[in-house]
Amino acid sequence: MGSVTSTTDHGKPLNMADMSGEAPARIPLEEVFMRMAEELAKRSTCSRNQVGSVITTSDLTQVLGIGYNGNARGLPDACDSTEAGRCGCIHSEANALIKAGAQTPDKLMFITFSPCVMCAKMIVNSNVRRVYYRTPYRDPAGIEVLRQGGVEAYLYDRWRELWRSGIRG
Numbered sequence: 001m002g003s004v005t006s007t008t009d010h011g012k013p014l015n016m017a018d019m020s021g022e023a024p025a026r027i028p029l030e031e032v033f034m035r036m037a038e039e040l041a042k043r044s045t046c047s048r049n050q051v052g053s054v055i056t057t058s059d060l061t062q063v064l065g066i067g068y069n070g071n072a073r074g075l076p077d078a079c080d081s082t083e084a085g086r087c088g089c090i091h092s093e094a095n096a097l098i099k100a101g102a103q104t105p106d107k108l109m110f111i112t113f114s115p116c117v118m119c120a121k122m123i124v125n126s127n128v129r130r131v132y133y134r135t136p137y138r139d140p141a142g143i144e145v146l147r148q149g150g151v152e153a154y155l156y157d158r159w160r161e162l163w164r165s166g167i168r169g
C-alpha cells in the first residue's frame, strides 16, 4: 500500500494489488482524480446521462484534459433531440481527449462510467495506457475494445466512501 501513497513512487504505475489490501492512510491521487471526474459529471447538460472524465500524465502530476458530455461550445446547453441514440451530445471521453491530445504517451484516464465502443476506440488511438472507471456501463463492449487495443481497464470503486470527511477522515 505504500507505493500508492508515497510521493517518491508516483512515477510508477499503480500496482493494482494495492487496491485489494487495506486502504492507505492518505487518499490516493487516483481517487482524487476520480472524484474530480465525478464533480465534472455534474456539469453535464445531457438529459440522458451525466459522465465526467479526467486525463493525466502517467505520473499523476498533471491534468492534460477534462471533459463531460454535452453540446458543442456556443450551441444550446441541451441535447439536440430527446430520441434515444440521437441526443447529439459529445461524449465526456471525447471532450477530454480533444483537450489532452494524442502526443503524450502513457496517459491515464479517469471516467465515471466505462466507455462506449466508439469512445474506447478513440482512447486506444490517443495513447492512453490505462482507464479507471467508477461504474460499469451496462454494455461491456467498450471495455473489451480497450483490452483488444492494449489499454488496461480497471473498475475503480473500492474506496469511493473513504476520506470523505475531516483531515484524517
Ligand SMILES: [Zn+2]
Residues within 6 Å of the ligand: 045, 046, 047, 048, 070, 078, 079, 080, 087, 088, 089
Ligand atoms: Zn445529450
Ligand SMILES: [Zn+2]
Residues within 6 Å of the ligand: 091, 092, 093, 115, 116, 117, 118, 119, 120
Ligand atoms: Zn462514448
